[in-house]
Amino acid sequence: MATLEFDGKSYLDGRASDPREIGWMRGAPPPADKRITFESDAFYDFPQIRWTLSHARELLATANVWRGRASPSHFERNDKTSDIDALAFTDMNGRARRFDEALPDTYTDGMVVLHRGRIVYERYLGALEAHLPHSCFSITKSYAATLTAAFVHEGVLDDKKTIPHYVPELRGSAFEDATLRQVMDMQTGLAYTEAYADPTSSIWEYARASGLRPRPAGYSGATTCSDYLRKVAKEGAHGEAFAYKTVNTEVMAWVLARTTGRPFTQLLHERLWSPLGCEEDAYIVVDPAGMPMAGGGLSASLRDLARFGELMRREGDWNGKQVIPSTVVYDVSKGDSPAKFAKAGYTLLPGYSYRSMWWVTHNEFDAFEARGIHGQRLYVAPKAEMVVARFASHPVAASSANDPITLPQLLALGRMLRE
Amino acid sequence: MATLEFDGKSYLDGRASDPREIGWMRGAPPPADKRITFESDAFYDFPQIRWTLSHARELLATANVWRGRASPSHFERNDKTSDIDALAFTDMNGRARRFDEALPDTYTDGMVVLHRGRIVYERYLGALEAHLPHSCFSITKSYAATLTAAFVHEGVLDDKKTIPHYVPELRGSAFEDATLRQVMDMQTGLAYTEAYADPTSSIWEYARASGLRPRPAGYSGATTCSDYLRKVAKEGAHGEAFAYKTVNTEVMAWVLARTTGRPFTQLLHERLWSPLGCEEDAYIVVDPAGMPMAGGGLSASLRDLARFGELMRREGDWNGKQVIPSTVVYDVSKGDSPAKFAKAGYTLLPGYSYRSMWWVTHNEFDAFEARGIHGQRLYVAPKAEMVVARFASHPVAASSANDPITLPQLLALGRMLRE
Numbered sequence: 001m002a003t004l005e006f007d008g009k010s011y012l013d014g015r016a017s018d019p020r021e022i023g024w025m026r027g028a029p030p031p032a033d034k035r036i037t038f039e040s041d042a043f044y045d046f047p048q049i050r051w052t053l054s055h056a057r058e059l060l061a062t063a064n065v066w067r068g069r070a071s072p073s074h075f076e077r078n079d080k081t082s083d084i085d086a087l088a089f090t091d092m093n094g095r096a097r098r099f100d101e102a103l104p105d106t107y108t109d110g111m112v113v114l115h116r117g118r119i120v121y122e123r124y125l126g127a128l129e130a131h132l133p134h135s136c137f138s139i140t141k142s143y144a145a146t147l148t149a150a151f152v153h154e155g156v157l158d159d160k161k162t163i164p165h166y167v168p169e170l171r172g173s174a175f176e177d178a179t180l181r182q183v184m185d186m187q188t189g190l191a192y193t194e195a196y197a198d199p200t201s202s203i204w205e206y207a208r209a210s211g212l213r214p215r216p217a218g219y220s221g222a223t224t225c226s227d228y229l230r231k232v233a234k235e236g237a238h239g240e241a242f243a244y245k246t247v248n249t250e251v252m253a254w255v256l257a258r259t260t261g262r263p264f265t266q267l268l269h270e271r272l273w274s275p276l277g278c279e280e281d282a283y284i285v286v287d288p289a290g291m292p293m294a295g296g297g298l299s300a301s302l303r304d305l306a307r308f309g310e311l312m313r314r315e316g317d318w319n320g321k322q323v324i325p326s327t328v329v330y331d332v333s334k335g336d337s338p339a340k341f342a343k344a345g346y347t348l349l350p351g352y353s354y355r356s357m358w359w360v361t362h363n364e365f366d367a368f369e370a371r372g373i374h375g376q377r378l379y380v381a382p383k384a385e386m387v388v389a390r391f392a393s394h395p396v397a398a399s400s401a402n403d404p405i406t407l408p409q410l411l412a413l414g415r416m417l418r419e
Numbered sequence: 420m421a422t423l424e425f426d427g428k429s430y431l432d433g434r435a436s437d438p439r440e441i442g443w444m445r446g447a448p449p450p451a452d453k454r455i456t457f458e459s460d461a462f463y464d465f466p467q468i469r470w471t472l473s474h475a476r477e478l479l480a481t482a483n484v485w486r487g488r489a490s491p492s493h494f495e496r497n498d499k500t501s502d503i504d505a506l507a508f509t510d511m512n513g514r515a516r517r518f519d520e521a522l523p524d525t526y527t528d529g530m531v532v533l534h535r536g537r538i539v540y541e542r543y544l545g546a547l548e549a550h551l552p553h554s555c556f557s558i559t560k561s562y563a564a565t566l567t568a569a570f571v572h573e574g575v576l577d578d579k580k581t582i583p584h585y586v587p588e589l590r591g592s593a594f595e596d597a598t599l600r601q602v603m604d605m606q607t608g609l610a611y612t613e614a615y616a617d618p619t620s621s622i623w624e625y626a627r628a629s630g631l632r633p634r635p636a637g638y639s640g641a642t643t644c645s646d647y648l649r650k651v652a653k654e655g656a657h658g659e660a661f662a663y664k665t666v667n668t669e670v671m672a673w674v675l676a677r678t679t680g681r682p683f684t685q686l687l688h689e690r691l692w693s694p695l696g697c698e699e700d701a702y703i704v705v706d707p708a709g710m711p712m713a714g715g716g717l718s719a720s721l722r723d724l725a726r727f728g729e730l731m732r733r734e735g736d737w738n739g740k741q742v743i744p745s746t747v748v749y750d751v752s753k754g755d756s757p758a759k760f761a762k763a764g765y766t767l768l769p770g771y772s773y774r775s776m777w778w779v780t781h782n783e784f785d786a787f788e789a790r791g792i793h794g795q796r797l798y799v800a801p802k803a804e805m806v807v808a809r810f811a812s813h814p815v816a817a818s819s820a821n822d823p824i825t826l827p828q829l830l831a832l833g834r835m836l837r838e
Contacts, residue, residue, distance in 0.1 A: 028676035029645045029708035037707050038480065058482050058705050061457065063474075066550055069698075071490060131485055226448045257447035279488075281700060286477050288456050289448035 004105065011395040014104025017047040019127040024051035025058075041214050046395035049374060053135040053393045054109065054127040056299050057283055061211065063292055065268045065282035065300075073277030073307065073319070080120040080417075084113065089412035092348070092404035102409050106375055106402045107394040109134060112306040114387040115417045117314075124302075126393065131280055133299035134391040137372030140284070140298035141249045143308065145184050145357035147267055148256050149328045152180070157259055159184060166255040169226070174234035175251050182238045183248045183255075184356050185336055189236030192245050196373065196397035202232075206247060210287040212297075225250055225287040241343035242336075242354045246295040249357065253294030264292040275323045276311060278304040296372065302389050309378045309387035312368075328356075333368055333382065335360030348403045365414050373397040377406065384414030423524065430814040433523025436466040438546045443470035444477075460633050465814035468793060472554040472812045473528065473546040475718050476702055480630065482711055484687045484701035484719075492696030492726065492738070499539040499836075503532065508831035511767065511823035521828050525794055525821045526813040528553060531725040533806040534836045536733075543721075545812065550699055552718035553810040556791030559703070559717035560668045562727065564603050564776030566686055567675050568747045571599070576678055578603060585674040588645070593653035594670050601657045602667045602674075603775050604755055608655030611664050615792065615816035621651075625666060629706040631716075644669055644706040660762035661755075661773045665714035668776060672713030683711040694742045695730060697723040715791065721808050728797045728806035731787075747775075752787055752801065754779030767822045784833050792816040796825065803833030 002013040011017070023034050036048045038059045043052045052059065085100035103111065109128040113121035128134055136143075151157045157166070159181035164171045166180070174190045175183065182188050195201040207213040209222035222228035232247055253264055260267060265284055273282065282304060285297035311317075312332070316324035335353035346352065353360045361367040365381035375392025377399075388410055394402050421432040430436070442453050455467045457478045462471045471478065504519035522530065528547040532540035547553055555562075570576045576585070578600035583590045585599070593609045594602065601607050614620040626632040628641035641647035651666055672683055679686060684703055692701065701723060704716035730736075731751070735743035754772035765771065772779045778788040784800035794811025796818075807829055813821050 025709050028673060028682070029643060029706075029710050035708055039707065055482075057476070057480070057702075058709055059480055061476065061478055061480070063477050069550070131488070224448060254447060263447070283476075287448075288458065289454055290444050290477055291448050 006396045006401050012047055014107050014125075017050050017107070017395075018125070019047070019051040022047060022050075024048060024127075025055070039214055046393075049395070050107070050109075050393040051127050053374065053391070054129075054132050056135050056285065057133075060285045062283040062297075062299075063263070063265045063286050063290070065265050065273055065284060065298075067278045067281050068269065068274035070274070070277060072279035075114075075303070076118040078115065078118040078120050080115075081123075083416070084121045084413065087412055087416055089408050091408050097405065097409070099409060099413070102405050106390075106405050106409075107392045108375070109391040109393055110302045111388065111390045112302050113413065113417075114306055114310055114313075116385045117310055119306075120417070122303075128302070128391060130303065131301060133280065133282055133301055135372070135374075135376070136298040136300055136305065136391075137296045137374065137376050138246070138249075139305070139370040139372045139376050139378055140294055140296050141246075141357040142370035142378065143268065143272070143298060144249055144253050144256070144264065144294040146312075146324060146328065146332070147271055148180075148184060148252055149331065149356045150271070150324055151256065151260065153325045153328050157255065163251060163255065166259055167251070169230060170251065170254075173230050174232045175229070176234075178238045180252065180255060183252050186242055186244055186248045186354060186357070187240065187340060188238045188243065188245070188248055189234055189240070190243070190245050190247065191233040191235035192247055194245055203246070206250075210285075210293055212285060212293065224289040225291055225293065226254060226289065229254065240340070242341045243344055244354075249295040250293070253292070256294075257291070264294050268298075271323070272308060272311075273304070275321060276304075276307045276318055278307055280304060302391055305378055305391075306387055306389040309370075309380045309389055312380045313382055313385070313387050332356050332358045333360065333366055335362055335368070338362065346400075348400055348407070363411070365418075367410075367414070371399050373399070375399070375402050375406075379410050381410070381414045384418045386414050386417050388413065425815045425820050431466055433526050433544075436469050436526070436814075437544070438466070438470040441466060441469075443467065443546075444474070458633055465812075468814070469526070469528075469812040470546050472793065472810070473548075473551050475554050475704065476552075479704045481702040481716075481718075482682070482684045482705050482709070484684050484692050484703060484717075486697045486700050487688065487693035489693070489696055491698035494533075494722070495537040497534065497537040497539050499534075500542075502835070503540045503832065506831055506835055508827050510827050516824065516828070518828060518832065521824050525824050525828075526811045527794070528810040528812055529721045530807065530809045531721050532832065532836075533725055533729055533732075535804045536729055538725075539836070541722075547721070547810060549722065550720060552699065552701055552720050554791070554793075554795070555717040555719055555724065555810075556715045556793065556795050557665070557668075558724065558789040558791045558795050558797055559713055559715050560665075560776040561789035561797065562687065562691070562717060563668055563672050563675070563683065563713040565731075565743060565747065565751070566690055567599075567603060567671055568750065568775045569690070569743055570675065570679065572744045572747050576674065582670060582674065585678055586670070588649060589670065589673075592649050593651045594648070595653075597657045599671070599674060602671050605661055605663055605667045605773060605776070606659065606759060607657045607662065607664070607667055608653055608659070609662070609664050609666065610652040610654035611666055613664055622665070629704075629712055631704060631712065643708040644710055644712065645673060645708065648673065659759070661760045662763060663773075668714040669712070672711070675713075676710070683713050687717075691727060691730075691742070692723070694740060695723075695726045695737055697726060699723060721810055724797055724810075725806055725808040728789075728799050728808055731799045732801055732804070732806050751775050751777045752779070752785055754781055754787070757781065765819075767819055767826070782830070784837075786829075786833070790818050792818070794818070794821045794825075798829050800829070800833045803837045805833050805836050807832065
C-alpha cells in the first residue's frame with residue numbers, strides 16, 4: 001500500500017484511502033468493519049474521514065439551508081482541464097509536482113476553479129459528487145462573519161460594542177469586555193486551546209457540549225454550545241494579537257441570531273443561498289439546543305461554495321444585485337494588521353493577516369482565503385480573476401499539513417490563468 | 420385553554436397547541452422550557468410533536484433523497500378553497516362539522532387536494548411550510564412496498580420466495596419461512612407488538628435499536644435495526660391474517676437493498692423523486708449502521724407526497740412515462756382479502772383490505788390509502804379523480820383517533836368533487 005508521512009506518522013495515500021475502494025458504509029447493512037458510526041467516535045479518524053465529510057448528516061443532527069424555488073444560476077464553462085492538470089509547480093519543500101498529481105497528495109475530494117466567472121476546471125474524487133454537500137469546517141466562519149459584517153454595515157450591529165450589549169448572558173465570561181470587532185477578528189485573549197492532536201485541548205469540551213462528538217460515560221461538562229461559551233475565561237488581553245479560536249465564531253453567531261431574531265440557517269438562505277441561485281440545499285450541524293454551529297458546521301456543494309467565492313471576487317455584486325455590500329468585501333480584502341497576525345506563529349503564512357474570519361494573503365493576487373481543517377479551502381484571487389473551491393479529507397486536521405503543496409499550487413494556477 | 424379529549428385524556432386543541440404560538444425552539448438559544456431535544460425522549464410527546472414532525476432532521480441522523488437537477492414538475496391550479504372550506508359533513512359520532520374546522524380538530528399541519536391532477540386546495544398550518552419536509556411515518560411503507568412490487572414485476576425479486584433466499588441472516592428468525600409476499604402484505608405471525616401506548620411493547624426495542632429513540636442507561640438490547648430483526652420470533656402462522664407490524668417493512672426493505680445493491684434513498688431518488696420532478700429533496704432517518712428506516716423514517720414535502728398519490732391515481736403513468744408498472748398499481752387498488760383484514764379488528768375500517776402496504780377501502784371511489792401515525796395520510800380516490808395528501812401532528816399515535824373525522828371528511832370531499 002502506498003503511504004504518505006505527516007509529522008512522522010504514516011497514512012494511506014490519496015488513492016489507497018479512496019473510500020469507494022475501501023467500501024465504507026457499503027452493503028445492507030455494511031459489515032461491522034466497514035461501518036462508520038457516531039457512537040464509535042472514530043468518524044473523523046483517517047481513513048474513515050474520507051467518507052464522513054461527504055455524509056456528515058448521516059451521523060449528526062442538522063438543519064437545512066434552503067436554496068429557494070428559483071432555477072440555479074448558470075455557470076459558463078471554458079474548459080482548461082488538460083492544461084491545468086499538466087501545470088508544473090514546485091512545492092514549499094522544493095519538490096517538483098504536477099497539478100493533477102497534487103490532488104490525491106492533498107486528499108482532495110473535489111475542486112472547482114473559476115476564471116472570470118467561468119468554470120475552467122471541475123473534479124470530484126473519493127466519496128464526493130457534484131450534488132453532495134461536503135463538510136466546510138471553518139469555511140463556515142467566513143460565511144458567518146461576512147453576514148455579520150453586512151449587518152454591521154447596515155447599522156443593525158455595532159462592532160465597537162462589547163459582547164454583553166447583545167448577549168448579556170456572556171457577562172462574567174472572557175467576552176465581557178471584548179468588542180464584537182475583536183471577536184470577528186479573533187483578537188481576544190481566551191483561556192482556550194484549539195489543538196486537535198491534544199486530547200486535553202479545550203476544543204473537546206466545546207465539541208462534546210455542542211453534540212459534535214459523543215460524550216464519554218460520566219461526562220460532566222457543558223451540554224449546549226452556549227452553556228460552554230459562558231464558561232470560557234479570559235487569559236491575557238483583547239485586541240493585541242490574532243489567536244485562532246473557534247469559540248469567537250460561536251459568540252459572534254450568537255450575537256447575530258439574537259439581534260436579527262433569525263437562525264443562521266435562515267440568514268444563509270435569505271442572504272446567500274437564495275440570491276446566489278445556489279443549486280443544492282446546504283445544511284448545518286445543530287447543537288442539542290438546536291443552535292446551528294457557525295464555527296464549523298456547514299456542509300455545502302462544491303459549486304455552491306464556488307458561488308460564494310465568486311460573489312466575493314465580484315465585490316458583492318451578483319448579476320447587478322448588491323448581495324453583500326462592496327465595502328464589506330473591500331474591508332476583508334485589505335486585511336488587518338500582519339504584525340498582530342505574526343504573533344500567532346504561522347510560519348507557512350508570512351505576511352498574512354486575518355479580517356472578519358478570512359485569511360488575507362497580501363500576495364500578488366490580493367488573495368484572501370476561507371480555510372477549514374482537513375483541507376477545506378476557498379481561495380479568492382481578484383488580481384488573477386480566479387476563485388478556487390476545494391474540499392478535501394486530509395488525515396491531518398491542521399492546514400499546515402497541506403499548505404506546503406496547496407499554496408504554491410494555487411499561486412502557479414493563478415499565474416497561469418492571469419497570462 | 421380549549422382542549423379536546425381522546426381516550427379520556429385531555430389535550431390542548433389544534434389552535435392552542437400551535438407550535439408557533441407556544442414558541443418551541445424559538446430564540447438563541449431557545450429557553451429551557453421551550454427546547455425539544457433528542458436526549459429528553461419527549462420530542463414525540465404532545466404538544467412538542469407539533470414542532471418535531473416538521474423538524475425531525477434537527478434531532479436525528481438522516482440521509483438525503485435527492486430530487487435531481489431538473490425543474491420541478493408543474494401543478495395546474497383550479498382553486499376551490501372557499502367551497503371546500505365550507506363543505507359540511509357528519510363525523511362517525513354523528514356530529515355535524517365544516518371542512519375547515521375539521522383541520523385543527525385533526526391537528527392538521529398541511530393538506531393538498533388534487534382533482535384531475537390540479538391543486539384545488541392547499542393549506543399549511545402549525546410549523547409546516549410548503550418547502551419543509553414533514554414526517555410521513557408509515558406512509559414510508561407504501562413508498563417502499565410500491566418500489567418492491569415494481570422490482571417483483573420486473574423479475575428482480577420473486578415474492579413467492581422465502582426471506583432467507585435474499586437475506587440468509589434471517590434464518591432462525593420468524594422470517595425464516597415467511598414469503599416476501601406475506602411480508603409485503605403483513606400476513607406474518609410474529610411475537611411482536613406495536614402498541615405505542617404500552618411501554619413494554621416490542622416497538623420500543625425496535626425504536627431504540629434503530630436510533631429513533633434514546634437508549635436508557637444500561638440498555639442491553641439490539642443496537643442496529645437489522646440486529647433487532649434477527650431477534651423477532653414466530654408466533655402463530657404466516658399467511659392467515661393481516662397483522663400490522665412495522666418490522667415486516669424493515670425486512671422487505673432489507674431484501675430490496677440487498678438485492679438491488681442500492682440504498683432505499685437512492686431507489687427513491689431514481690424511481691420516484693427524479694422522474695416525478697419532485698420540488699424538494701426528502702430525507703429519511705438512518706439507523707446506527709446507516710440503513711434508511713423504511714418502516715417510518717421518511718420526511719417529504721406535502722406537494723411531493725401529493726405527486727406520489729397522483730402517480731398512483733394515474734396508474735403509474737407520469738406525463739407519458741410509465742414510472743411504476745400499471746399492473747403494480749392495479750394489484751394495489753384491487754386489494755387483498757377483507758376476511759384476512761377483518762381478523763385484525765379495525766372496527767372503524769369495515770370491508771378494508773391491505774395490499775403491498777396500502778390500506779384498500781373497497782369503497783365507492785375504489786380508494787386506497789397510505790396511513791401514518793399521528794394523522795399522516797395519502798388518500799388516492801380513482802373514481803373521484805381525487806388525491807388528498809395530509810400531514811398532521813395529532814396527540815394520539817393511532818389513526819383510530821382521527822379516522823372518525825377524517826374518513827367522513829374525505830368521503831364528503833370526494834363526493835363534492837365528483838359532481
